Amino acid sequence: MTELSVNGADAVLLRRLRLLSVVDALRRTGPQPLTALARQTGLSRPIVQTLADELTEIGWVAAVAPAEPNGVGRPARAFRFRAEAGSVAGLDIGAHAITALVADLDGEVRGRSRITVSPSTPAAERLASAKATLTEACTAAGLEPARLSQLGVASTGVIEHSGRVALSVALPGWTGIDIPAAFADTVRCPVVAENDGRAAALAERWRGAGRDVEDMVYIHAGFRTGNGVFVGGRLLRGHTGAAGEIGALPSSGWAEAPTHLLGFSGLDEEVRLEQTAEFVFSRARAGDPTALVATERFVRALAGGIAALVLTFDPELVVFGGGISRSADLVLDRLTAELERDCIRVPPVVASSLDAEWVVLGAVRVALDAIEARYFATGISEPLAPPPIAA
Amino acid sequence: MTELSVNGADAVLLRRLRLLSVVDALRRTGPQPLTALARQTGLSRPIVQTLADELTEIGWVAAVAPAEPNGVGRPARAFRFRAEAGSVAGLDIGAHAITALVADLDGEVRGRSRITVSPSTPAAERLASAKATLTEACTAAGLEPARLSQLGVASTGVIEHSGRVALSVALPGWTGIDIPAAFADTVRCPVVAENDGRAAALAERWRGAGRDVEDMVYIHAGFRTGNGVFVGGRLLRGHTGAAGEIGALPSSGWAEAPTHLLGFSGLDEEVRLEQTAEFVFSRARAGDPTALVATERFVRALAGGIAALVLTFDPELVVFGGGISRSADLVLDRLTAELERDCIRVPPVVASSLDAEWVVLGAVRVALDAIEARYFATGISEPLAPPPIAA
Numbered sequence: 001m002t003e004l005s006v007n008g009a010d011a012v013l014l015r016r017l018r019l020l021s022v023v024d025a026l027r028r029t030g031p032q033p034l035t036a037l038a039r040q041t042g043l044s045r046p047i048v049q050t051l052a053d054e055l056t057e058i059g060w061v062a063a064v065a066p067a068e069p070n071g072v073g074r075p076a077r078a079f080r081f082r083a084e085a086g087s088v089a090g091l092d093i094g095a096h097a098i099t100a101l102v103a104d105l106d107g108e109v110r111g112r113s114r115i116t117v118s119p120s121t122p123a124a125e126r127l128a129s130a131k132a133t134l135t136e137a138c139t140a141a142g143l144e145p146a147r148l149s150q151l152g153v154a155s156t157g158v159i160e161h162s163g164r165v166a167l168s169v170a171l172p173g174w175t176g177i178d179i180p181a182a183f184a185d186t187v188r189c190p191v192v193a194e195n196d197g198r199a200a201a202l203a204e205r206w207r208g209a210g211r212d213v214e215d216m217v218y219i220h221a222g223f224r225t226g227n228g229v230f231v232g233g234r235l236l237r238g239h240t241g242a243a244g245e246i247g248a249l250p251s252s253g254w255a256e257a258p259t260h261l262l263g264f265s266g267l268d269e270e271v272r273l274e275q276t277a278e279f280v281f282s283r284a285r286a287g288d289p290t291a292l293v294a295t296e297r298f299v300r301a302l303a304g305g306i307a308a309l310v311l312t313f314d315p316e317l318v319v320f321g322g323g324i325s326r327s328a329d330l331v332l333d334r335l336t337a338e339l340e341r342d343c344i345r346v347p348p349v350v351a352s353s354l355d356a357e358w359v360v361l362g363a364v365r366v367a368l369d370a371i372e373a374r375y376f377a378t379g380i381s382e383p384l385a386p387p388p389i390a391a
Numbered sequence: 392m393t394e395l396s397v398n399g400a401d402a403v404l405l406r407r408l409r410l411l412s413v414v415d416a417l418r419r420t421g422p423q424p425l426t427a428l429a430r431q432t433g434l435s436r437p438i439v440q441t442l443a444d445e446l447t448e449i450g451w452v453a454a455v456a457p458a459e460p461n462g463v464g465r466p467a468r469a470f471r472f473r474a475e476a477g478s479v480a481g482l483d484i485g486a487h488a489i490t491a492l493v494a495d496l497d498g499e500v501r502g503r504s505r506i507t508v509s510p511s512t513p514a515a516e517r518l519a520s521a522k523a524t525l526t527e528a529c530t531a532a533g534l535e536p537a538r539l540s541q542l543g544v545a546s547t548g549v550i551e552h553s554g555r556v557a558l559s560v561a562l563p564g565w566t567g568i569d570i571p572a573a574f575a576d577t578v579r580c581p582v583v584a585e586n587d588g589r590a591a592a593l594a595e596r597w598r599g600a601g602r603d604v605e606d607m608v609y610i611h612a613g614f615r616t617g618n619g620v621f622v623g624g625r626l627l628r629g630h631t632g633a634a635g636e637i638g639a640l641p642s643s644g645w646a647e648a649p650t651h652l653l654g655f656s657g658l659d660e661e662v663r664l665e666q667t668a669e670f671v672f673s674r675a676r677a678g679d680p681t682a683l684v685a686t687e688r689f690v691r692a693l694a695g696g697i698a699a700l701v702l703t704f705d706p707e708l709v710v711f712g713g714g715i716s717r718s719a720d721l722v723l724d725r726l727t728a729e730l731e732r733d734c735i736r737v738p739p740v741v742a743s744s745l746d747a748e749w750v751v752l753g754a755v756r757v758a759l760d761a762i763e764a765r766y767f768a769t770g771i772s773e774p775l776a777p778p779p780i781a782a
Contacts, residue, residue: 014405158735167735215630229703231622238705239606242736245702249733251642251695304642308699311636312620314629342640344549344558345633 018043020376022051023060023081027106027376031064031080052079059085083108086149088371089137089187090363092196093130093155095119095170099360100130100137102148107206107368111141123173131186151191152367153179154199154359156224160241163193167242170224192370196220197244198235199362200321201228206365209319209353217315219306220358221324221331223277225254227305229313252305260297264290281327295330303338310343321352328352409434411767413442414451414472418497418767422455422471443470450476474499477540479762480528480578481754483587484521484546486510486561490751491521491528493539498597498759502532514564522577541765542582543758544570545590545750547615551632554584558633561615583761587611588635589626590753591712592619597756600710600744608706610697611749612715612722614668616645618696620704643696651688655681672718686721694729701734712743719743 018041025040026032034052038045055061056079064080083106092099096119102111113136117129130153138145157168157175168174180191194202201218204210210218214233220226227244229236236243247254264280280298283291310318320328320335328351339346354361409432416431417423425443429436446452447470455471474497483490487510493502504527508520521544529536548559548566559565571582585593592609595601601609605624611617618635620627627634638645655671671689674682701709711719711726719742730737745752 231627232625234623236622236704239707239738240705240736242705243703245705245735246699248702248735249699251699308637308640308642309703311639312634312700312703313627314631314633314636316630344636344639345631347630 018047018051019055022048022055023376026061026079026081031078033076033078035076037079049077052077055079081106086371087141087143087147088150088152088364088367089134089145089148090360090365090367091130091134091151091153092199092357092360092363093126093153093171094196094359095156098126098130098133099357100133101357101360101364102137102141102143103364103368105149105368105371107364109364111137111139111143113137113140119170120172123171123177126171126174127177127182131183134183134186145186146188148187148189150189150367150370151183151187152199152363152365152370153183153191153193154196154363154366155179155193156196156226158242158245159193159195161237163191165193166240190370190374192366194363194366195226195228195241195244196359196362197226198228198237199360199366200226200358201230201319201362202235202365202369203354203358203362204228204319204321204352205230207354207361208321208358209350210317213317215313215316216319217306217309217313217317218319218321219302220322221302221320222322223258225257225302225305226322227309229309229315231313246305246308249305252308253301253303254305257298257301260294260301264294277324278327281330284330296334299331299334300338303335303342306335307339307342310339310346314345315347317347318349319352320349321354321358325352326355409438410442410446413439413446414767417452417470417472422469424467424469426467428470440468443468446470472497477762478532478534478538479541479543479755479758480525480536480539481751481756481758482521482525482542482544483590483748483751483754484517484544484562485587485750486547489517489521489524490748491524492748492751492755493528493532493534494755494759496540496759496762498755500755502528502530502534504528504531510561511563514562514568517562517565518568518573522574525574525577536577537579539578539580541580541758541761542574542578543590543754543756543761544574544582544584545587545754545757546570546584547587547617549633549636550584550586552628554582556584557631581761581765583757585754585757586617586619586632586635587750587753588617589619589628590751590757591617591749592621592710592753593626593756593760594745594749594753595619595710595712595743596621598745598752599712599749600741601708604708606704606707607710608697608700608704608708609710609712610693611713612693612711613713614649616648616693616696617713618700620700620706622704637696637699640696643699644692644694645696648689648692651685651692655685668715668718672721675721687725690722690725691729694726694733697726698730698733701730701737705736706738708738709740710743711740712745712749716743717746 021041025037034045034048038048052061061079062082064078083104086105088103090101097116099114101109103109113133115129115133135145156170158166160166163180165174165177179193183191197220200220204218210216216230218228225247246252261276261280280291280294284295332349336349412432416428425436425439429439443452452470453473455469474495477496479494481492488507490505492500494500504524506520506524526536547561549557551557554571556565556568570584574582588611591611595609601607607621609619616638637643652667652671671682671685675686723740727740
């Protein structure tokens with residue numbers, strides 16, 4: 001049997017797969033002439049032409065002038081994916097700052113904005129600042145917030161799948177906030193919310209040191225320590241969204257870790273809390289023995305929880321990110337030595353290759369993933385099994 | 392566009408999907424007449440009839456006499472999945488015993504065998520005993536080992552995806568054994584190997600307390616403590632197969648836990664190591680205060696590592712299995728109280744509903760999963776996205 005006539009459900013499925021395969025080919029490999037598209041999708045040239053025309057009409061695809069004419073006759077028709085068909089925004093609502101990025105559907109940043117807030121800023125004021133920052137980033141991208149296709153919000157705390165903050169100890173009044181509902185007066189698009197450590201992990205796997213890594217433990221080390229874990233390419237979120245909270249366990253050492261830096265005896269009084277780490281590390285780099293001891297104790301404390309994650313997940317790679325990763329030169333060797341003492345198998349431990357904006361970039365990725373699931377998922381995740389044969 | 396004519400790759404894909412959808416319908420809902428099959432698969436009756444005939448010819452399906460004639464005329468033709476089209480075996484190679492089960496493709500057990508070994512049995516002898524046990528179970532099922540379609544082996548230690556034992560501290564000479572290669576002289580089918588704690592978790596999710604649970608932490612508590620974790624319905628194995636080794640961390644308490652039972656002062660000298668737990672628990676049940684203290688210390692020690700897993704995974708359910716789960720009446724409340732002290736969200740903690748053979752049943756499931764992937768996977772894992780529309 002090599003030919004079938006199909007109708008009904010089969011025909012709808014096939015047509016959808018074909019439309020998506022054309023969109024997918026253009027998104028992956030950029031603008032292409034019809035002949036190349038036909039080769040890549042395995043469809044005939046006339047069918048690809050019909051599909052491309054249909055996609056052009058609904059706005060996913062646009063005709064482009066071919067780079068070079070193909071010798072004789074009229075130039076080959078070529079098409080591109082219209083990344084400008086939608087816009088997404090990512091928002092990082094932190095203790096000290098709020099950052100917003102607006103991007104197109106390829107993730108190219110088109111506008112940004114950032115403001116400073118205080119850890120003690122009340123929730124209502126923090127939300128109002130977040131909306132103002134988002135609006136500014138949209139303005140910079142030449143867009144009304146109401147025209148966004150998707151908003152991704154990253155923030156500290158345990159965030160449920162629905163986007164409600166189940167628990168936040170870092171931000172006053174933050175527990176109980178329903179993030180999507182809070183933005184309903186500013187945007188008209190769907191809103192997804194994600195824990196900041198997990199958002200940073202998404203950024204790292206998208207554009208940082210974790211590219212193409214299926215099983216990754218990402219550590220987000222600032223004054224607080226967060227994490228995000230990928231299992232088989234999927235971010236671990238947990239049944240209610242509360243995964244990744246091993247830091248709550250005293251034996252993880254994560255709650256205790258900053259005290260080793262804060263307790264550094266040579267610390268000038270005027271050094272602000274969030275600069276303490278950098279200050280201690282700069283002294284350690286200069287050879288100050290007390291600062292070196294503080295650094296070692298800090299790393300040893302962090303290593304407890306990281307060893308638990310390495311033993312639990314057996315990852316391909318550990319990526320060390322967040323503000324502290326700027327001092328990775330002092331941390332990585334010590335951390336690896338601690339892990340080698342505690343773990344059965346120690347994967348490579350590398351520093352983040354992003355140097356800031358981990359969380360807000362992750363919020364953009366959260367928004368793009370939502371777009372991906374809504375418009376571009378085919379539901380076919382792996383090759384078909386071989387045809388059944390009797391055992 | 393409501394009708395398409397397809398050929399080539401599309402036709403092969405469609406035909407395969409249709410064959411699999413018929414096999415799948417029969418496997419899920421049992422023997423069915425053609426009309427019901429047509430309804431369930433959404434295909435026309437003549438197409439289903441052609442597919443059923445083809446599946447009968449290659450051996451996946453057999454015609455059955457319908458339960459009742461349908462009133463007038465000849466009885467409706469009905470079909471069933473031929474679970475006897477293949478046989479799988481599960482083998483549990485443990486420190487104290489080796490158990491083998493032979494099952495059909497529905498997982499119905501057709502033969503079994505078990506022998507006792509010693510923790511000090513050398514590796515070569517343990518393997519020879521395992522092969523003898525496997526052969527006995529096959530004989531009980533009326534089958535040569537060479538006729539098996541798939542063998543699943545579960546054993547203690549860190550087992551790589553390839554089936555090589557990367558590390559085993561419990562069995563002498565076991566580190567470095569290549570399990571599939573070791574069985575090449577006994578079976579002709581593919582062999583997969585799995586860690587015993589993970590195998591037990593598979594059994595629990597298949598036929599125990601974890602049915603239909605997507606995110607589950609399973610604790611396999613015997614004198615050694617193992618575990619298996621499901622994330623989104625998939626068993627966590629790690630990049631090299633070494634996931635789930637949090638027990639290696641002293642702060643997990645798992646290595647220390649048995650000492651609280653072994654140290655029980657009222658212990659008779661002749662009590663064998665593997666009966667110690669049962670002995671202490673029976674005294675605790677009788678109200679012996681020293682035994683109660685030992686029990687409490689044992690549970691508190693276990694709770695350290697379990698709390699780390701609960702905080703890390705945020706599971707829907709924790710299942711407590713293995714030999715110690717026979718004393719779940721003494722363990723569960725105490726364990727839950729410990730978790731409530733340490734964790735942000737405590738899921739229900741329940742006892743295994745299997746009362747033995749966790750590991751060997753899991754080995755059968757490992758074998759059936761391999762069969763599933765080889766013959767029955769469609770590659771379509773979720774519904775198709777809606778057709779693309781411009782944002």
